[in-house]
Amino acid sequence: MGWLWSSGSAPKGSAPDASTPNTENQAALPKARAPEPTYSDPEIAKFMAEIQAEFGGTSNPTTTPTAPPVKANTSPTTSSQPPPQSSSSWWSTSSPPQTQPTSSHSHSPSPSPSTTPPHTPSIPDKLVRLDPVSESLLPTTMSCRQAFDHAFHCNSLGGQWTAVYRSGTMRSCSEQWDDFWFCMRTRAYTGTVKEEAIKDFYREKELKKYGPGMPNSTDIWEPRTEKLPPGSAFQGRYEKPDISDEEWRRQEIERRRMIQRMLKEEEERTTSS
Numbered sequence: 001m002g003w004l005w006s007s008g009s010a011p012k013g014s015a016p017d018a019s020t021p022n023t024e025n026q027a028a029l030p031k032a033r034a035p036e037p038t039y040s041d042p043e044i045a046k047f048m049a050e051i052q053a054e055f056g057g058t059s060n061p062t063t064t065p066t067a068p069p070v071k072a073n074t075s076p077t078t079s080s081q082p083p084p085q086s087s088s089s090w091w092s093t094s095s096p097p098q099t100q101p102t103s104s105h106s107h108s109p110s111p112s113p114s115t116t117p118p119h120t121p122s123i124p125d126k127l128v129r130l131d132p133v134s135e136s137l138l139p140t141t142m143s144c145r146q147a148f149d150h151a152f153h154c155n156s157l158g159g160q161w162t163a164v165y166r167s168g169t170m171r172s173c174s175e176q177w178d179d180f181w182f183c184m185r186t187r188a189y190t191g192t193v194k195e196e197a198i199k200d201f202y203r204e205k206e207l208k209k210y211g212p213g214m215p216n217s218t219d220i221w222e223p224r225t226e227k228l229p230p231g232s233a234f235q236g237r238y239e240k241p242d243i244s245d246e247e248w249r250r251q252e253i254e255r256r257r258m259i260q261r262m263l264k265e266e267e268e269r270t271t272s273s
Contacts, residue, residue, distance in 0.1 A: 043174070043177045043181075046181075047181045050181070050185075051185075054185075129203075130203060130206060130207070131223065131225070132225070132226060132227065133223065133224050133225075133226070133227050134206065135203075136227055138198075138199045138202050138203055138206075139198060139199070139202055140194075140195040140198055140199060141195075141198065142179075142182075142183045142186075142198050143183070144180065144183040144184055144187060147176070147179045147180040147183050148180050150176045150179070150180075151173055151176035151177045151179070151180050154171070154173035154176045155173050159173075182201055186198065
């Protein structure tokens with residue numbers, strides 16, 4: 001019955017027991033990343049997604065993904081055999097891996113937020129500019145407080161009540177919130193960079209609303225090709241009438257009757273010929 005308490009001697013190069021945890025491998029294991037917070041408000045979620053896309057996301061681009069954990073080797077190995085490179089925490093920390101796995105969460109280092117150019121509108125090059133008059137009327141300043149007031153009022157009961165009264169249905173406030181979030185993103189810009197960013201933003205809105213193929217007032221009225229110089233409009237002389245209102249109305253009625261009579265006579269001549 002000696003075999004119950006005696007066993008053969010273990011080989012010299014035997015590996016440690018698999019039941020004992022490897023402290024080095026546990027130290028090398030990366031900590032589980034905390035899940036990204038979720039937002040109940042779709043507008044805030046959209047704004048955070050734009051911030052992450054513009055400034056490089058929330059994940060740290062400098063961190064290198066570590067190798068997956070390796071199970072403990074249960075088979076005994078000799079001491080002359082070199083240790084595997086993937087199962088040793090010393091090798092994983094001292095030498096970087098030759099090929100880094102690609103991940104959808106990894107991003108290239110992004111420039112500083114203060115020097116990041118604003119989002120350019122997705123419009124073809126030939127449609128980027130408006131006519132000269134419309135270009136000169138594009139705003140170069142924007143009030144974040146006013147944009148927030150418009151968006152907040154649109155979401156309020158009074159704003160939706162007005163929309164139902166005017167159009168018969170509730171309206172979306174995404175456009176107003178887009179104006180506010182754009183103003184918050186560009187409020188750190190200064191000088192020409194901020195002016196061009198605001199002009200590009202409003203130019204994109206004009207092209208989406210009144211661009212080629214969209215109905216606008218130019219279908220009826222001929223637009224001006226150049227901006228009038230100051231002081232050149234409304235320079236005609238106005239002669240104030242020196243008669244009473246009753247006399248002016250009587251003359252106006254007579255003038256309209258005469259025009260109607262002339263049009264009727266011209267129509268009769270056209271039909272007779």
